[in-house]
Amino acid sequence: MDFLEISRYGFMIAFFLYCASFIFYVVAVTGKTWKNRDPEQHERKWGRISFVTSSLGLLSHLVYCAARWAYSGHIPVSNMYEFMTFLSMMVMIAFTVIFFIYRKILLGMFALPIAIIIMAYAAVFPREVQPLIPSLRSIWLYIHVTLAATSEAFFAVGFIAALIYLLRTIEFNSTDKSARRQKWWIEFTLFSIIIVVGFIVSVFAFRAAGYEAVYTQNKTTIDSQVQQDSTIDKQGVYHMPPIIAPYESKPVSVPAFLGMDRAWFEAPSWMSGASAARKLNTVIWALITGIVLYLILRLILRRPLGQVLAPAVRGIDPNDADEISYRAIAIGFPIFTLGALVFAMIWAQQAWGRFWGWDPKEVWALITWLYYSVYLHLRLSRGFQGRKASWLAVLGFLVVMFTLVGVNLIIAGLHSYAGTD
Amino acid sequence: MALIENTKCECGHQNRVGTVLCESCGKPLDNSGESQALLEMRYDGVARRSQRVNPNFIDRIWNFFSSVKVAVYLILFTLLGAMLGTIFEQESNFINFDPSTFYKNKYGQIGEIYYKLGLSHTYESWWFVLLLVMIGASLVICSLDRVLPLYKALSKQRIRKHLQFLTRQKVVYQGPIHEGEETDWVERAVKPLRRKRYRVHAEKDALLAEKQRFSRWGPYIIHIGLIVFLLAVLFRGLPGLHLDQHYWFPEGEKTKISGTNLYLENEKFTVEYYSQDEMSEDFRKTGKEVPKMFETKAILYECTANCDDPSKQPQLREVKRHAIQVNDPLSYKGLSAYQFDFDLTPKLRSVQPVLVNKVTGEQYGKFKLEMNNPQQEFKLGPYTLELKNKFLDFSLNEQGQPISKSKDPNAPAFLFLVKGPDIPEEGSQFIYFPKQIDKERFQQDAINEKLGGLQNKLQIDVLGMEDVDFIASSSYLNIRIDRAMPFVWLGLGIVMLGLIMSFYWQHRRIWLRIDDGILTLGAHTTKNWFGMRREVSSFLAAMGIEADEKSLENGGK
Incomplete structure (x- = not known):
């Protein structure tokens, strides 16, 4: 058994332990009201079980990381699979740190699903160990990426605590305008998380089924050397049934899926890039799967998800949740400045000769930093603690995730090494 | 006309307009004496x-x-x-x-x-x-x-604060002291607070304990650092402080870096790819080739004499030798050279052709024709070749005029004015393409026919491959001077210092006073109230008072 195999086992074991400990956390939090038990003793016992399980998961996650590092000779943060796996590990570490300070079992119930989703999302990307291209062969890869991931993990914990605060304070029975609006947005936040789950589920479902559809796209390009028009056929491979076909394309093989044997639409002309239509198609499938998942959940629970979760968070003092959120962000902010901006600048200066080049990833790191500095300034003013600050923390996590994932998938740029394909 | 506010506190201190808490005793100046709302403690309530x-x-x-x-x-x-x-x-x-x-x-x-x-x-x-x-x-x-x-x-805090200042803090405790302990309670409180590393200032029946005040200056240090950073970035672009150029450095040639008296030679450029055993099994299957290293072995020279005289060979002195790689630039006195790109297609450096009289078969020469700095005139037997023009990347524009598309010798062509026997007095023009493929592509003979018909009398020919000299590869380097960089790093360093000061430490203060056997305690921190409550609770426990952490939280909104 070589290191690569050990790392694969480490990944799988960590994933299943996280899933198990999530269930334990739910039992620990919600089981207090069950009959025939002393709530305090129940929480103590199940809290310990769940924390031990999640810590074992983290240990296995660390084994994955160390083994893959030993196998490849470089820290496993060099592509999207490795980075997202690393990020979920850092979320678990940040959760553990915050847990040791505040000892709130409830955090685990929300932190674990986030770590699990990020980990599952990582598995969507190609998993092979890639050799490092010259620009990545630097000590700064280790420092810059690990610190950036650490700070983003703390922002994630800040998001989790803010979500708890909101679930705790929103009056689900009230019908006044502000409460209705908040109920709608909290439901939308939960729905967005389910869309991400929908994306992961659809990718794995079609991958398991081995689905593949092929398109050719005629592209006329002018060859400058020969000064003649030549037509190149570009092939696009879909791993999900095409709803949107590439712009001006012909199907080569499109296996029928639920009687659907051709695309319904063609991508608009400005999406002429080969992968743009495929990505749009993937997004549509993610939305469909996510909506179906959401509707199933609603049918089973017969209530908005926020309302279902609200009783579970009743045990926490909202002021504590607010403070945990603030604290996590306050811990993360200097690390983010150092790791994602200062060290990134030093590395950029060394590798590219300029410390700042307005590359999309750089700009989005700056946007994240500006966003959280707004958050920190606003927190100083009265009336921004609590509800407003929590919404800012929730939105902030969206900005972080866009910087990490969205930029690579949509905008690309110099950091595109971490993208798909 | 603004109303003149009465800003005099009951303790007799005259405060400035805008003061929230009396600068001396801390009494809230919000007029509503009965309010129990939490105090606004920003900037300690000063104007x-x-x-x-x-x-x-x-x-x-x-x-x-x-x-x-x-x-x-x-x-x-x-x-x-x-x-x-x-x-x-x-x-x-x-x-x-x-x-x-x-x-x-x-x-x-x-x-x-x-x-x-x-x-x-x-x-x-x-x-x-x-x-x-x-x-x-x-x-x-x-x-x-x-x-x-x-x-x-x-820097001038009063120890004994107004009662309201204490009861309207976010962390408050109020309760009676055991009888007989009033006299030395404050004195006894000093020790446990010092153990928690507070600086304690005590009066007879009042006390102020304070720690980590320096963290209060963190935000201002961050702002100073950002200002240094922004100024450095702003002044970076000033002339003389900044140079940013990209050059091709053909292997084996010394190239002048304009704006300096430095020359850089690309001694050898290499690209290394990962070998099969350096790749993981999965990755080998994808069949992709991944470069491992781009390296330019560079030598930097300083010009010591004849620098600006194009007719003389400049005298150079080696000052630095470095293998430039991505992530490892050459640096010399503020100038840096970064690996940016490369080109592995061989390029002509020079040819050494001969001039052939087509009628008699006589050969004159060899003469060395360099692509980049060709000699202006060649004397070959009875003939004189005067270089009129050169096109390194020959092409014809829309008007049919010859142009050079680039500075790279992709399709070099040389236009000579030839003089000698059997040629008109004023000379006759002749174009020469050193590359065989270009001769055919652009039809050298047809052009020469139009120019003066010399192609039947004379010919320029390379006899063998040993007369052709190629540049094996070229390295594209980015040359930079950035005199403001030290200030950029200094600014960022100051920012980090300020961030760490303000986020990882908190300014904590505890005030207490004893009035008629009743202890009143108020505490304030800039961040982390959870930790503050825990600290106060443990302090009270050390003093023999049981107070739950949660009970210390002041409910006032």
Whole structure:
């Protein structure tokens, strides 16, 4: 058994332990009201079980990381699979740190699903160990990426605590305008998380089924050397049934899926890039799967998800949740400045000769930093603690995730090494 | 006419307008003596400079920039502006291209609108730079407006504060003291507080304990660092401080770096790829080749004499030798050379042809024809070849005129004026393509027919491959001078120092006073109330008072 195999086992074991400990956390939090038990003793016992399980998961996650590092000779943060796996590990570490300070079992119930989703999302990307291209062969890869991931993990914990605060304070029975609006947005936040789950589920479902559809796209390009028009056929491979076909394309093989044997639409002309239509198609499938998942959940629970979760968070003092959120962000902010901006600048200066080049990833790191500095300034003013600050923390996590994932998938740029394909 | 506020506190201290808490005793000055709301403890309740009465013009500008609200808006606008710039590629990403057509061709109508709005160079546009300058102004003024009054307030704190100041803190405890302990209670409290590393100032029946006050200066240090950083970035672009050029360095040649008296030689350029056993099994299957290293073995020379005289060979002295790699630039006295790109296609350096008289078969020469710095005249037997023009990348434009598409010797051509026997007095023109493929592609003979018909009499020919000299590869280096960089790093260092000071430490204070056997305790921290409550609770426990952490939280809103 070589290191690569050990790392694969480490990944799988960590994933299943996280899933198990999530269930334990739910039992620990919600089981207090069950009959025939002393709530305090129940929480103590199940809290310990769940924390031990999640810590074992983290240990296995660390084994994955160390083994893959030993196998490849470089820290496993060099592509999207490795980075997202690393990020979920850092979320678990940040959760553990915050847990040791505040000892709130409830955090685990929300932190674990986030770590699990990020980990599952990582598995969507190609998993092979890639050799490092010259620009990545630097000590700064280790420092810059690990610190950036650490700070983003703390922002994630800040998001989790803010979500708890909101679930705790929103009056689900009230019908006044502000409460209705908040109920709608909290439901939308939960729905967005389910869309991400929908994306992961659809990718794995079609991958398991081995689905593949092929398109050719005629592209006329002018060859400058020969000064003649030549037509190149570009092939696009879909791993999900095409709803949107590439712009001006012909199907080569499109296996029928639920009687659907051709695309319904063609991508608009400005999406002429080969992968743009495929990505749009993937997004549509993610939305469909996510909506179906959401509707199933609603049918089973017969209530908005926020309302279902609200009783579970009743045990926490909202002021504590607010403070945990603030604290996590306050811990993360200097690390983010150092790791994602200062060290990134030093590395950029060394590798590219300029410390700042307005590359999309750089700009989005700056946007994240500006966003959280707004958050920190606003927190100083009265009336921004609590509800407003929590919404800012929730939105902030969206900005972080866009910087990490969205930029690579949509905008690309110099950091595109971490993208798909 | 503004109402003259009565700002005199009951303790007799005359406060400035805008003061929230009496500078001396801490009594809230919000008139509502009965209010139990939590105190506004920002800047310790002192009046800021921007809270002057009857502001004049300069005061108004000061007041505008000193507002945190304005600062937040400035940051938000900058944030949104920065987002706009990431929608499509920025012009600065490209070296040679035409932005007026690029965006339209690539993105259609939307692209054209994007370009017309100037968003293709968002970060250089006047409004974006103005936002940054305004943020800079806000950083300076916000800091000055607050830090001086805060410094004054913190350096002359009264130990015994007004009762309301204590009871309206966020962490409060009030309760009776066991009988007989009143006299030395305060004295006994000093020790456990010192153990928690507080600085304790005690009076007969009042006490102030304080720690980590320095963390209060963190935000202002962050702002100073940001100012240093912004100024360094602003002055970076000044002439003489900044140089940013890209050059091709053909292997084995010394190339002058313009604007300096330095020459750089690319001694050897190598590309190394990962071998099969360095790849993982999965990756080998993909069949991809991944480069491992690009390296230019470079030698840097300083010119010591004949530097500006083109007729003489400059005298060079070696000053630095370095293997330039990605992530490992050459650095010499502020100049850096970065590996940027490379070209492995061999290029002609020189040829050594002979001149052949087609009629007699006689050969004259060899003469050395260099691509980059060719000799202007060659004397070959009875003939003279005068170089009239050269086209390194020969092509014909729309008018049929010969042009050179680039400076690279992709399709070199030399136009000579030939003089000698059987040729008219004024000479006759003759074009020569050193590469056989170009001779055929551009039809050398047909051109010469038009030029003067020398192709039947004379011919320029390379006899063998040993007479052709190639440049094996070229390295594209980015040469930079950035005199402002030390200040950029200094600014960032100061920012980090301030961040660590203000986020990883908290300024904590505990006030207590004893009135008729009743202990009143108030505590304040800049962050982490959870830790503050825990500390107060453990202090009270050490004093024999049981107080649950949660019970210390002041319910007032």
